[in-house]
Every structure is written in C-alpha cells, then in structure tokens.
Amino acid sequence: MQQSSAFVNWFRNSSPYIHAHRNRTFVIFFSGVAVTEPEFDKLIHDFALLKSLGVRLVLVHGIRPQVDEQLLQQGDTPKFHHHLRITDSATLQYVKQAAGLVRVEIEALLSMGVSGSPMAGAKIRVASGNFVTAKPLGVLDGIDYCHTGKVRRIDTEAINRQLEQNNVVLISPIGYSPSGEIFNLSAEEVATEVAIALQAEKLILLTEQTCSSPIDNSPIPQLTSDQAAALLQTSPALPDAVARSLYAAIQSCQQGVRRAHLINRHLDGALLLELFTRDGxxxxxxxxxxxxxxxxxxxxxxxxxxxxxxxxxxxxLVKRSREKLEMEINDYVVIERDGLIIGCTAFHVMQGYQYAEIACLAVHPDYRNGARGNRLLEYLTSNAQNQAIKRLYVRSTQTMHWFVERGFNACEIQDLPEPIQSAYNYQRNSKIFYKDIH
Known part of the structure; x- marks a missing residue:
C-alpha cells in the first residue's frame, strides 16, 4: 500500500510537467557509445514515453566509436585535432557506413511493439533525411580537415513538417552541400544548431559523465549560461565530453533555446527524473x-x-478566497522555480501611512531548508526601503520565533496603525510583531 501511495504521489506531482512539455520541441543528443550498450533499449523506451506524452521529438546521434572501430579493423589510426576527426576520403566511407548502420539500428528499436514490453502499442514513425546543409571546415592551425564540415543551414521547414505529422525526427551527424558533397559533422554541433533553428523548448545532452563541481566533485544542479561559461574558463580539468556539452548548452541558450540539460545517461531513468521531478x-x-x-x-x-x-x-494561515487573491494580486511576491510557485508572501502598504504589513508568507515543504523565507523577507525589506516605508508589521499564530530571530519585536493591538487594527481577527488571537526599517 505504501508503494502504491508513493507512485500515486509521484504521478500527481509529475502532472504539471506533463502539461508543460506537451507539444513542445525537445532536441536530444546521445553519443555513439550509448548505441553500443545493452541498456540502450531502456533509453529508447524513455524516448517512446516522451513521444506518447505529446513531446515533439528530434533525436541526434553520434557515430564516433563506430567509425573508430572500422578504421582500426582496417589497420588505420583515427586522427583528431581539437577533438574533431580529420576525415580523409577513406575515413569518409567509414563515416557513411557507420551513420547508416546506427540510424537503421535506432529506427529498428523505435519500431518495436512487442506485447507486454514498454513499447507495446507505441507505433512510432521515424523520419530521417537531408535536413542539414554543411560546408567544409577547411584548414585550421595548418591542419586540413578534408571532409570534416560544419553546419551551414538547418531545414527547419522540413523538420517541422515531419513533427507536425507526429513523426520522430532522427538526424545523423552528416551534412550535405548544394554541390552534392558529404561532410562528417560533430553530433553535438548538429544537435545545437537544430535546437537553435527550431527554437526548441529544450536541448537535452545525454552525457557519459555527470557535470560535477571541480572543487568537491558534487553534481551541479543548475547554472546560468554565464556561470557555465565561467566554469569552462576556470576549470580546464573538466572531462572533454562534459566540456563539449557545456559549450553546446551555452550556445543554444544564448540563441533562444529556453533550457539545456546535461544528463548522465548511465543513471537508469535519468531522462524521466530530470524532466518530471521538481529538482531533476x-x-x-x-x-x-x-x-x-x-x-x-x-x-x-x-x-x-x-x-x-x-x-x-x-x-x-488565514483562509483567502480566489476573489480576494485576485483583488490583492499586485501585493503578492512569489518565488518561481522553473514554472512552479514554491514560495509567496504579501506586502500590504497602508496608504497614507509609512507602514506596511507582511502576510501570507509560505514556502513549499520541499524547499524550506534553502533560506527562501529569508530571501522573501529581504526582498520585502528592500521594497520597503524603496518606498520610504518606516515600519513593517506582521501577525502570526505559529511562526513567532522565526520573525523574532530576524529582528522583529512584539507589540500590542493598540499599538497598531488604525487600518491594521480594524482588520485584526480576535478569534485567531494572532501575536503581533513589528520591525523598523532604517
């Protein structure tokens, strides 16, 4: 019974995210290494689940290990410069073979519909094509990259047409030129440029490692694009794959993608946990x-x-009707966390007086250890100073010590300004506190 209750609570708590993600475009990158592992089918199941929940899904896959394997089998050594493959004519043939093989494997997995499996009844249609126009990378640092290229243009109209037809779009790291040339591309760059061109809601980068703090190796839950750029500059020891994904995330967010996520794909269900739980x-x-x-x-x-x-x-808290909240909404301040309201308070200014009353201060139980109540109080104090408010009042029945610890003093009903005194509810018998603003 306890397990059932936990599931019901989780499902209910995930519903805001289910609503938020429906009909949104997600671009998801995963490496060629992921495709080679036995657990890859679980990732495919999670993609299918996202699709069933109404997400417009664009998948971009890598092929690096597949190309390396074919080169080594032929006795050739893979050649890289600045983490980009030098694609000569022989290597280009292996690139084309690897891209075709990986694409077909992914399409086969997305086509599964065995009864009793997570894919039962999925009926996913996959669309691939020449969505990426590319140009040669050329010669850098004296190195000729040959058939390695960079993205020139994304055919957003064609991709959107496929998404509107309820298809999953699958893109390989291959680009084509107007003259019919084929180029080997960085899969991270392709995913980034596709997300930017589509103005996707999310770019999701499934990484081989967790993005962790270089100081204490603890996972980093969130960063602004500026903070991520600073991390790249000050932490040269970051794993190459994480650094490349961070760079992709920064580029996408700076050019209109709302959110980018770096998720360690080795954690079973990590994609779902990131997208359908509060803290990811x-x-x-x-x-x-x-x-x-x-x-x-x-x-x-x-x-x-x-x-x-x-x-x-x-x-x-005293009960408030929806109508009362609507009338007083301009007095309210909220803490919003990725679209969810996790804290609020009201700041009622007494017109004609240099006083204001704090009311309805609340923080979600899951976030009460993060000093968010303090942040709300500091925000209101700053507002009071800007409006030349001299004194703050608050009424409380059960959180008196919290206010006392933050510099509030007790006072009597007769000490209250007339507007607050006339609204006092004797039935609740609230304690009254004040704090002078300097």
Whole structure:
C-alpha cells in the first residue's frame, strides 16, 4: 500500500510537467557509445514515453566509436585535432557506413511493439533525411580537415513538417552541400544548431559523465549560461565530453533555446527524473536564473492557492478566497522555480501611512531548508526601503520565533496603525510583531 501511495504521489506531482512539455520541441543528443550498450533499449523506451506524452521529438546521434572501430579493423589510426576527426576520403566511407548502420539500428528499436514490453502499442514513425546543409571546415592551425564540415543551414521547414505529422525526427551527424558533397559533422554541433533553428523548448545532452563541481566533485544542479561559461574558463580539468556539452548548452541558450540539460545517461531513468521531478537529476542550463523572486501576476493565483492551502487547513494561515487573491494580486511576491510557485508572501502598504504589513508568507515543504523565507523577507525589506516605508508589521499564530530571530519585536493591538487594527481577527488571537526599517 505504501508503494502504491508513493507512485500515486509521484504521478500527481509529475502532472504539471506533463502539461508543460506537451507539444513542445525537445532536441536530444546521445553519443555513439550509448548505441553500443545493452541498456540502450531502456533509453529508447524513455524516448517512446516522451513521444506518447505529446513531446515533439528530434533525436541526434553520434557515430564516433563506430567509425573508430572500422578504421582500426582496417589497420588505420583515427586522427583528431581539437577533438574533431580529420576525415580523409577513406575515413569518409567509414563515416557513411557507420551513420547508416546506427540510424537503421535506432529506427529498428523505435519500431518495436512487442506485447507486454514498454513499447507495446507505441507505433512510432521515424523520419530521417537531408535536413542539414554543411560546408567544409577547411584548414585550421595548418591542419586540413578534408571532409570534416560544419553546419551551414538547418531545414527547419522540413523538420517541422515531419513533427507536425507526429513523426520522430532522427538526424545523423552528416551534412550535405548544394554541390552534392558529404561532410562528417560533430553530433553535438548538429544537435545545437537544430535546437537553435527550431527554437526548441529544450536541448537535452545525454552525457557519459555527470557535470560535477571541480572543487568537491558534487553534481551541479543548475547554472546560468554565464556561470557555465565561467566554469569552462576556470576549470580546464573538466572531462572533454562534459566540456563539449557545456559549450553546446551555452550556445543554444544564448540563441533562444529556453533550457539545456546535461544528463548522465548511465543513471537508469535519468531522462524521466530530470524532466518530471521538481529538482531533476542532471544539470540545467538557462540564459536567466532558474529560480527567481518577482511580483505575482493573475496567472500565479492557481500556484499560490495550491501552495497555501495546506497551511490554511492547519490554521497557520488565514483562509483567502480566489476573489480576494485576485483583488490583492499586485501585493503578492512569489518565488518561481522553473514554472512552479514554491514560495509567496504579501506586502500590504497602508496608504497614507509609512507602514506596511507582511502576510501570507509560505514556502513549499520541499524547499524550506534553502533560506527562501529569508530571501522573501529581504526582498520585502528592500521594497520597503524603496518606498520610504518606516515600519513593517506582521501577525502570526505559529511562526513567532522565526520573525523574532530576524529582528522583529512584539507589540500590542493598540499599538497598531488604525487600518491594521480594524482588520485584526480576535478569534485567531494572532501575536503581533513589528520591525523598523532604517
């Protein structure tokens, strides 16, 4: 029974993300190494699940180990410069073979529909094609890259047409020139350019390692694109694959992709945990702060009501109707975390007085150890200073010590300004505190 309850709670908590992701375009990169491993079918099952939930899915795969294997079998040595393959005419043949083999393997896995398996009834149609126009990389540092190229243009119209027909789009790291030449491309670059061209909701990079802090090796949950760029500059010891994925994430976020995620693919179910849980399991990159404090809008009322309802039921907060919230919404401040309201408070300024009252301060139970209550209070204090407010008041029945610890002093009902005093609820018998603003 406990297991069933945990599943129900998880499923309910995932519903905001299911709604948010529906009809959004996700570009997902995974390496050629991933394709070679026995557990790859689980990743395919997760792709199928995303598709069933209405995600517009573009998959970009790598082929590096497959090409290396064919070169070594022929007694040739793979040649790289700055992590890019030097693709001579012989190597280009292996690139074409590897791209074809890997693409067919992925298509076969996406076509599975065995009864009783996670793919049962999926009926996924896969579209591949010449979506990427490329040009030669040329000569860099005196090195001729031969048939290694770079992305010149993405055929967004053709990709969108396939997505609108409910197909999964599968793209290999191969590009074509208008003159019919074929170029070997970096799969990370292809995924990045596709995500930018489509203005995708997310670029998801399935990495071979976790993106971790170089200081204590702890996983990094989130970064802005500026912070990620600083990490690249100051941490030369980052694993090459992680560094390349970070660079791809930065490029995409700086050019219109809302979110990029680095996810260690070796963690079973990591893709689902990252996309359908509050805190995820990978590293989220965004151009702006992932968690912000801002003035509330009417669109936030549902989130505020969901946040404060348990506290109202416990008697910690006074009950507020939706109509009252709508009337006072301009007084509210919220903490938004990736589209979810995880904290709120109200700041009622007494017109004609140099006083204001703090009310309805609440933080989601899962986030109460992150000093978010302090951040809300600091935000209100800053607002008070900007508006020349001299004193803050607060009424509380169960969190008195929290306010006292932050410099509030107790006072009596008769000490309150008339507007607050006339609204005092004697039935609740709240304690009253104030703090002078300097």
């Amino acid at each position: 399991i990978g590293t989220l990159i965004s151009s702006s702060e992932f968690e912000t404090i801002r003035t509330a809008t009417l669109d936030d009322i549902g989130g505020i009501m969901e946040l404060i309802k348990p506290l109202e039921q416990q008697g910690i």
